[in-house]
Amino acid sequence: MGDRGKTLNGPVIRARAAVLAASLVLAGCTAESASPAPEASATPPTGLAGLAATGGIGVRLALPTSPPAVFDADTGELAPLKGVPGGQRRTSLLRVGATLVLLDAPLCSARCEPSDVHVYPDLLGRPRSLGTTRSAAPGADRDSLWLIREDGQDTCRLQHVALSGKPFGPGTTASCHTVVRQETAQGLLIRVNGDGAQSEDVLIDPQTGRTLQQFPRIMAIAGDRLLLGGLIDFTVLDLRDRSRRQLARPVPNGSSNALPSRDGRLVAVEFVDPAWRGSSTQTRDLWLLDLDTATWRHLPATPYASPSGLKKSGLDWTDAGDLVLADAVVGAWHPGEAAWRLGRARPPAEFGQGVVAL
Structure with a gap:
């Protein structure tokens, strides 16, 4: 970037050519260590909706329907x-340990109202x-x-605040535009200016408010590691020794979301494309990132056109380590299995984004 607009002489050109060749060799080595991306087909596969039901998967989901339901x-x-x-x-749902928590508020008009916090120690009770x-x-x-009160x-x-309702102290001053995301032993992950275009993800010490790590996009925190999202790749940052490991994207297109497993070893990464090949077809592709080996695994029956x-x-x-997907159907998949169960x-036709496996 610093050489932009300057004249490049012969030695500089040759040096940069050598660096480019070395980069290509390294990229080739990286590609061999990751699962190859599937070849694009003219028609996206139907995915789970085209598979036969197996039954007996033992999955109950809290869904943000109207009203929310199990x-x-x-x-x-x-x-x-x-x-x-x-x-x-x-409405939105989250799980705290084994407890379901529901956030509920009126639809936004000129100004969004804060949400009521409902804690369900008993799913059948009030x-x-x-x-x-x-x-x-x-x-x-x-x-x-x-x-954020x-x-x-x-x-x-x-x-x-404890789920019993007991507050741990009066709290500290914070911006009303801050979004809290998740706490681990390494700190509290928040999003600064979370409702604006120039948001920033920050890991803080919740007791002092001190910034521990800050990046434009922290996709997930899994135990002692952060998954950072970049324009063309990902980075796994180990918070114990500050070591970094860069990973190529397994697919070239699609925006991505990440969800760490409950034991913090695996991260399910979802790549979504709202206009597949410039069409009105919306597709979803699911990959599993093993944080211990820094390798990708492609989930069966993906990518697919999302009918819902x-x-x-x-x-x-x-808790058993199954990844659960709710779409036109509900599927469960355990790492290593050849197919979804x-x-x-079929779930209700209308439910919002985000589910909680109970």
Whole structure:
């Protein structure tokens, strides 16, 4: 970048050619260590919707339907959650340990209202209210939440609250535009200016607010490692020794989202393309990144054309280590299996993005 606009002489050109050749050799070595990307076909595969149901997958999902409900993928039973107002609402779900937490608010008009926090110690019972928040994330102890509380119209605070409702102190001043994402033993992951175009991901010490790591995009925090997203590649940063390992993308196109497994060893990375080959077809492609070996594995029956649209789907991990996908069907897949196991019942046609495996 510093040589842009300058005249390059012969030695500089030859030196850069040598660097380029070496880079190509290294890129070739990297490609051999990763699973190769599948060849593009003229028609995207139908994916899970084209496979036969197996049944007996033992998966129950909390779905952000209207009203939110618990869905049994084997029987088709749909049990609405109690204590949630009816009608069209803005809802999101998260899991804290083994407990379901629901955030619920009116649809946004001129200004988005904070969400009511509902905690479900018993899925069949009425929830415990933890007040309101602009953002929520699970605590590392699996029994608490980090919340962005409103103090006034334009002021907020970061507060740590037990699922019982007990606050751990008064909290600290924070921007109302901060989004809390996840806490691990390495710190609290937040997104600064989370509702703006110039957001930044930051890992902080939640007790002091001190910045530990800061990047334009931290895709996931898994145990002691961060998965960083770049324009053309990914980087795994080990927080224990600050070592870095760069990884090529397994596919060239599509925006990506990442979801670490509950044990922190694996990350499911979803590549979505809202306009496959310039068409109106929306596709989803799923890859598994092993953080210990820094290798990719392509999940079976992907990529595929999503019949329900990219905004009506969800991924989550179970305690048993199964990756669960909810789309037009519900499928469960354990790393190493040759195929998905599909529930006999199809989920409701309309549910928002994000699901929780129970």
